[in-house]
Amino acid sequence: MAGLKEKKILVVYGGIGTEREVSLCTGKNVYDTLKSGGYEVEAFILNEDNIYEILSRHPDICFNAVHGKYGEDGVLQGFLEMAGIAYTGSGVASSMMAYNKYMAKLAFEKNAIPTPRYYQFGSGGEPQFMPCVIKPAREGSTVGVSIVHTRAHYKQAGALAKKYDDCVLVEEYIDGKEITISVINGKVLSPIYIKPHSGFYDYASKYTAGATDYLFETGLSDAETDLVKATAVSAYKALNCLGAARVDIIFRDIPYVLEVNTVPGLTETSNLPKAAEHDGISQLELFEMMLATASTEQN
Ligand SMILES: Nc1ncnc2c1ncn2[C@@H]1O[C@H](COP(=O)(O)OP(=O)(O)O)[C@@H](O)[C@H]1O
Ligand SMILES: [Mg+2]
Structure with a gap:
């Protein structure tokens, strides 16, 4: 893809959410694939205290490979946008939504x-659907998600989901x-x-x-x-x-x-x-397609 090979690409992965391990695998694969495709690529494992180090690496494009909290919810996107660094994927508002x-x-x-019928879980309420699925509003990888068939489990599943997010959804089980x-x-x-x-x-x-x-x-x-x-x-x-x-x-x-x-x-x-x-698209081509829409203003 013309132009992209002259860019310095920083693959950002890891993160501090429950999906860190998955992200470490995603990021490594993206890095290896781009590297063997002849790109100027560097790896950056995001931890709790090193986000500012992204700036000193001076990337042209960040390939966002951080799943879940801070990587998928618009936070990293907002940071990169303020820094004027182009990044792959959806913008701040879109990611957050x-x-x-x-x-x-x-x-x-x-x-x-x-979309399945739903309401917000409240500790005192009775189940409106059964079976139902109880899940934290902001998580991933099925973390904190339960399929519920009984009233006893309903409360327990609600408490479990609450560990991950104050906002918990109850959905009709489809x-x-x-x-x-x-x-x-x-x-x-x-x-x-x-x-x-x-x-x-x-x-x-x-x-x-x-x-x-x-x-x-x-x-x-x-x-x-x-x-x-x-x-x-x-x-x-x-x-x-x-x-x-x-x-x-x-x-x-x-x-x-x-x-x-x-x-x-x-x-x-x-x-x-x-x-x-x-569908006939190699991994390298897929990652190139993702890089092609990276920009500094995605809202
Ligand atoms: N309303 C539902 N009806 C049936 N299965 C569901 C429902 N909601 C979630 N699930 C099951 O739980 C899994 C995880 O739920 P999902 O909403 O995709 O959250 P996550 O972000 O954790 O992937 C789904 O892949 C599906 O197997
Ligand atoms: Mg899912």
């Missing part, structure tokens, strides 16, 4: 994008087919059908090799596939995303959007690189 599942659902509703679908620069990739062996796509199912089947044979009809694709693009647009994002969906008659991930996993085995490869 997408990362907060409560706010994202407001945007989905406003844009007539189906018994359907789990689909994840990536959007890169507004263009949708092939959907992937996710089948965890345990029945719940939790942290272990996500990151233990062989614990989950990822299938391009989704079993959806052509019309259903088109609907899933259109819905994913609508969700991406509703949140004003930029660059790469991955939309999590449960399909039951129609696609229900759970969330949009604005810093999706980019390890060799992550869903976005897998979908890209399936």
Whole structure:
């Protein structure tokens, strides 16, 4: 891609959230791939106390590979924007909206994008749906998420989610087919059908090799596939995303959007690189596409 090879790219990864370990894998893969692709690339592991060191590295572009807290929620984006450093992915407001599942659902509703019915968890209230899913508004990797079938578990699951965020969502449990679908620069990739062996796509199912089947044979009809694709693009647009994002969906008659991930996993085995490869886009090409939309003003 013309011009990009003259730029100094700093891959920022790690971070201090619950997804640090995943981010360390994502960042390493991005760094290695860009390096072997002939790019001028440096690695930067973000810790609690070193964010200002990004400035002394004088990057032209930061490749944001920090999942979750501070990397996906608009905080790192805001820092880079103030410093005038171009960065990959969605801007400050868009990241913040997408990362907060409560706010994202407001945007989905406003844009007539189906999402499971929900309300905010309050300690005294009775469950309005059963089964339901209880989750912190701002987390990832299924951390703090519970599928709840009983009133006793309802309270316990609420307390667990509260450990991660004051804002906790209760959603109607959708018994359907789990689909994840990536959007890169507004263009949708092939959907992937996710089948965890345990029945719940939790942290272990996500990151233990062989614990989950990822299938391009989704079993959806052509019309259903088109609907899933259109819905994913609508969700991406509703949140004003930029660059790469991955939309999590449960399909039951129609696609229900759970969330949009604005810093999706980019390890060799992550869903976005897998979908890209399936569609004839190499990892290097994918990362180049992400770098191509990096800018200093993404709001
Ligand atoms: N309303 C729901 N109905 C059915 N399954 C759900 C629902 N919400 C979440 N899940 C399950 O929990 C997983 C994690 O939820 P998600 O909202 O995507 O949060 P995270 O940011 O942790 O990935 C999903 O991949 C899905 O398997
Ligand atoms: Mg998810």
